[in-house]
Amino acid sequence: MSTRLNTPLRRIAHLDMDAFYASVELLRYPQLKGLPVVIGGGRRPQDEDLEAAQGERPPHRIPIADFPRLQDYSGRGVITTATYAARQFGIGSAMGLMKAAKLCPQAILLPVDFAAYRHYSRAFKDIILEIAPLMEDRGIDEVYIDFTEVPGGQREGGRVLARLIQKAIFDATGLTCSVGVAPNKLLAKMASEFNKPNGIAIVFEDDLESKVWPLACRKINGIGPKADAKLQQLGIHTIGELAQKEQGWLMDHFGQKTGAWMFDAAHGVDSRPVVLESEPVSMSRETTFERDLHAARDKAELGAIFTRLCEQVAQDLERKGYVGKTIGIKLRYDDFKSLTRDLTLPDYTADAAVIRHHAGLCLKRVPLQQRLRLLGVRVGSLMTLAEHHIWRQNEAPAQQVQTAMDLQI
């Protein structure tokens, strides 16, 4: 009994901004509220018209008729976000814009404005950090928060604190979010979907059977289309059905690690901590061409794009203060098949010319008869500049000795 009083219940929150990109756009263009709006695609001349129109009058005064429509778009690109009104037409994210245009040609198409989304992302995260300092960044519109030791974090299972954070974010930005609070990240992530939008869901261990087991396996973060298809084939559709299987049986079908993990997940078991800081493992840039390119026939164009990608990665590394020693390329052929090649250097670099040279060597190891639709450049095995400084003092002299010995032989 005394342990119960002294040890607070572990309460982890998952917070997810509601239709984030679309909501940010609606702050700017409130006249579009309730209309089918789609965000995505590459830049087009119409986007500049829209920006020019903004220059002349406040965005909220731009007449709806002046916005670009899906039917005016031509080219590659997918939907990043669609408003609920657009989803009514069967439009969903990751759908090709051309396909979406057939479903709802009159939908308004806005260009992606990452600078704006990043600004609001920073803003809502700063607000959370002021209230609850143990926050894990999970991308532009999601975070986990450890409520366990935060004052008020235990009240009503976390509902009071969740409400406070929701209100603080809304008051400062006008954006709404959904929060799930549960004993761990796995359950919190599921719970944040329960009452979307602008909702809160509180889950305790005892709620597993009633609230989690009826859900589709796909709702487990980590079970994607492939694993789900395999589960379906085995006659397993819900998390409850998954939980009925023995761990050994799951390990036989999905491998030791995945099987054990699935078993735990189905039983609501997850001991992953909330991670406050993490170092990047790799940085990359890639681009899909406006039309498929051929290595020989479009050599100059391809070469220029390749060099630009290397320069961008080098810039990203430098701006963020990293060096890396694994240089890689990725390409996608016109039939959508992709492949990667990489090589590891003896020393770390962030130099565009060094990256370009070794990415070029990777490219030589790849068949180039077929047209390409995408090219990418990646630098991995990253290290911070500070770490690299120390590494050079220890490792580099050892390598020099090695080289000297090799030379003697």
Add this chain to the structure above:
DNA sequence: TCTGGGGTCCTAGGACCC
């Protein structure tokens, strides 16, 4: 009118070393 961009983690085989 198909199918973006930027990531992480896992697996698996081969090289190489002890």
Add this chain to the structure above:
DNA sequence: TCTGGGGTCCTAGGACCC
């Protein structure tokens, strides 16, 4: 001479997530 394992690093591909 034959027969082992482990451990680590490198490379390629693939699943998954936002």
